[in-house]
Amino acid sequence: MTALRAADVAHFELLAGVVHTSEAALVEPDGGSAALPDRVVEDLLYLGCQGRLLEAVVREMSGSGQLGAAFADFAIDMRAMAIARAARSLADGRGDLCHPGLLSPGPALAFGATPLEFLRHVTARGTSPASARAGGLSWHDADRGLIGWGGPRGGTMTQVMAGAALAHRRRGEDRVALVFEERGALQGGGWHEGMNLSGALALALIVVVEDSFPPDPADATDLRAVAGVYGAGFVSVGAMALAELYRVAADARQRALGGDGPVIVELRPLPDEERWALHDGLAGAAVADGTISERRRVDTEAAATASVEHAAQRLGNEPGPSPEEALAPICAEAPPTRPWTRLDPPSPRAGPVEDLQAATR
Amino acid sequence: MTAAIPHQVARTRSGEPATFLEAISEALWEEMERDERVFLMGEDIGEYGGAFKVTRGFLARFGATRVVDTPISEGGFTGAAAGAAHMGLRPVVEMQFMDFVSPAYDVLTNYIATSRYRGAGPLPLVVRGPVGGGNRGGPFHSQNVEMAFFHTPGLKIVYPATARDAKGLLKSAIRDDDPVIFEEHKGLYRAPHCRELLPEEDYVVPIGEARTALEGDDLTVVTYGLMVHRSLEAAAALARDGARIEVIDLRTLLPLDEEAIAASVRKTGKLLIVHEDTRTGGIAGEIAMRVNERAFEWLDGPILRVTAIDSPVPFSGELEDYFLPSVEDVVTAARYLLDY
Known part of the structure; x- marks a missing residue:
């Protein structure tokens, strides 16, 4: 998409107006895909197929005990992938940055992560991106613009990504920091500190607030009002057509890069079937309006399916982690061997430590 | 027009002995001149020059993009420093008093200290500030914070006693690829017996050596x-x-x-x-x-x-x-x- 269309301008004005004032102002879907380039539509279809199958694989692994019970409700949001796809993902580490969040690895897939990498990471294989030292749903790969999660508190990554946006500005780089936060993060002070800093410095930050769970009765946050407090643009998204959502995200990116400060995108909860219906709607519309051929759609879905099936099959042969190798780089100077409480001098009664270790083995 | 050099960073180049505080200022100034990736974040460090005036005159010389006045949110701007470090910058975060580092404990121990461990690579940043008692500051402006962080693999903790070491160790900390907690006893800041002539050449004191x-x-x-x-x-x-x-x-x-x-x-x-x-x-x-x-x-x-x-x-x-x-x-x- 090389030029803003009338609908894009409307979105931009909406965002520039900082906060939606009524539900009627929320963007309505146009249902079509023709405004998007072929490759974007194809990517979204590919990602959607990957995501849907990966979601099923992870839930199945949870059911069979290969993953914890917490993964029984594991969900990937097609909308999150569409937003991430609207970012500028480059393979040389100079594109936009993305923290894909706790709720799903979807944005990571949009930034070039593979299903095999994700499964290795979440099942703590020795081949995982973090050598099984840390788990969770995201990992760090600066070359692909992925910033992984760390810490027990939601909101930390809004702070971290605000700093990344600050660095982009220092260097005069047209890059956006995109962070996906679970809605519970809003109940903690950390998220607000990150938003306050971003608003005060008008940083190019897009915060996507995901909520895939039933409403939390303890959550009294009016996100629209919060956005206004921090001078952030705001858009609330329900069952929006993916093509429309892609354009909204692209507009948010332009707003952030234009120096108008952060943007908050709220993803309202959707049941599984409605989330994946967005993907099916895009696929149907894309074929119907001739954006891609039926043959191309089938081939794309087959390729995506094969990537997940290969990952699930390959995972079974992956080794566990090696403690000596995996735990060496905690600090630059950390010794690679397991510490022994008494190395020097040798005990006058028991002899050299090596003898004790050999006897223990 | 080049901004005037503040007096607290000009002692050594003037051939005069420097106080502990001036040694800190000199280290920051020289590292910022040496490496444009180095920048400062903290409360009131810009226009006001910091609570102890360590960064007085820095804003005029280096500008607002390298001397960043932050909101009063230690957790928030320490987290932001981590993000900037991910992007290749070398932030130096000032805690107005090190007692205030407690809101940043989460991000320091869970995110920053674990960066290498999580496969996110080295995270070069320094968190520095005044510590210690004897100034009638009471319980919230006098603490020593080293043991709150000592138990955390992935961090380094530096606590100098002399002006020479303060300057050399702070330079080492800024050049280090791992996060460093840098404690400065405010009882030493302007102590006359700590005033000393510092080497004119660029020098560092290695971290980890008594x-x-x-x-x-x-x-x-x-x-x-x-x-x-x-x-x-x-x-x-x-x-x-x-x-x-x-x-x-x-x-x-x-x-x-x-x-x-x-x-x-x-x-x-x-x-x-x-x-x-x-x-x-x-x-x-x-x-x-x-x-x-x-x-x-x-x-x-x-x-x-x-x-x-x-x-x-x-x-x-x-x-x-x-x-x-x-x-x-x-x-x-x-x-x-x-x-x-």
Whole structure:
């Protein structure tokens, strides 16, 4: 998409107006895909197929005990992938940055992560991106613009990504920091500190607030009002057509890069079937309006399916982690061997430590 | 037009001795001139020049993109520093008082310290600020925070005692690829006895190496920060009785230079540990254990410690003086060991 269309301008004005004032102002879907380039539509279809199958694989692994019970409700949001796809993902580490969040690895897939990498990471294989030292749903790969999660508190990554946006500005780089936060993060002070800093410095930050769970009765946050407090643009998204959502995200990116400060995108909860219906709607519309051929759609879905099936099959042969190798780089100077409480001098009664270790083995 | 050089960063280039505080300022200034990736974040560090004026004049020279005044949100801007470090910058975060680092404890220990561990690579950033009592600051402007972080793999902790070391170690910290907590005892900031001529050339002091502040062979005193000076005073008093005290200034607490400690204990056979931090969970316990592992056979007496008492730092002068370790305390403990 090389030029803003009338609908894009409307979105931009909406965002520039900082906060939606009524539900009627929320963007309505146009249902079509023709405004998007072929490759974007194809990517979204590919990602959607990957995501849907990966979601099923992870839930199945949870059911069979290969993953914890917490993964029984594991969900990937097609909308999150569409937003991430609207970012500028480059393979040389100079594109936009993305923290894909706790709720799903979807944005990571949009930034070039593979299903095999994700499964290795979440099942703590020795081949995982973090050598099984840390788990969770995201990992760090600066070359692909992925910033992984760390810490027990939601909101930390809004702070971290605000700093990344600050660095982009220092260097005069047209890059956006995109962070996906679970809605519970809003109940903690950390998220607000990150938003306050971003608003005060008008940083190019897009915060996507995901909520895939039933409403939390303890959550009294009016996100629209919060956005206004921090001078952030705001858009609330329900069952929006993916093509429309892609354009909204692209507009948010332009707003952030234009120096108008952060943007908050709220993803309202959707049941599984409605989330994946967005993907099916895009696929149907894309074929119907001739954006891609039926043959191309089938081939794309087959390729995506094969990537997940290969990952699930390959995972079974992956080794566990090696403690000596995996735990060496905690600090630059950390010794690679397991510490022994008494190395020097040798005990006058028991002899050299090596003898004790050999006897223990 | 180039902004004027603030006086607190011009001592060495003027051939004058620098205070501890001026040494800190010089290190920051020189590192910012040397490496454009270095930038500062903190509360009131720009226009106001910082609560202790360490960064006075920096804003005019380096601009608002390198001297970033932040909201009052230590967690938020420390987290942001981590993001900037991910992007290749080298942030130096000022805590107005190190007591205020507690809101940033989460991001420092869970996110920043684990960066290498999580496969996110090195995270070069420095968190620096004033610590310590004796200024009647009460419980929230006088704490020593080292042991809150000492137990966290992935962090380094530096706590210098002299102007020369402060400058050289801060430069090392800024050039280090891992996160460094840098503690500056405010009792040293403008202390006349800490004023010294610093090397004119660019120099660094390696992180992780202790310094022998005074050589002796009757008793080892291991200490750091302001307590180095108290221990040296005590050693001088004991020298009048003929005792030769060795004072080891740790300079870096994490990683701990246990070889320097063990070597000194093997020479003297007796160990006294002195720190201003409170007693329970203080670094003395860890040092005693390391000596137990490394030099037990050389000990000719119990390991003793002189510390602050287990209490928040009191506000009243009488109470604070009672709370803090004194020269007399060190002399008393040393005499006990010398006679043992």
